[in-house]
Amino acid sequence: MSNADITEKLKAILNNHFDIPAGEIDATQNLDDAGLDSVAAVELADIIREELGVTLGEDELLVEETTLEQLQQLVAAKLEAGA
Structure with missing residues (x-):
């Protein structure tokens, strides 16, 4: 999967599960600025695991610090x- 494909998949997840319009997602914006809180981050990690097969640790997805x-x-x- 290419980097562009991953970015598009992540944007689709944010749009479909968190109602964040794909066109409004800035790749350099912190996820909390995009509207996610720590509870949503846990849900996002679960969705990424389900849809992309990637497990993210709690310390890896800090919405106030992590950008798309x-x-x-x-x-x-x-x-x-291969994680």
Whole structure:
């Protein structure tokens, strides 16, 4: 899966599960600025595990610090490593 595919999949997850319009998602914006809180981050991690097969630790998905771009890089690295 390419980086662009991962980004589009993450945007689709944010849109479909958290009602964040894909066109309003800035890859450099912290996820909390996009409307996610810590409870939503747990749900997001579960959805990523279900849909992409990647397990994220609690320390890896801090919505106040993590951007979509960083999340995409993390998911790509874990997919590449076979996580």
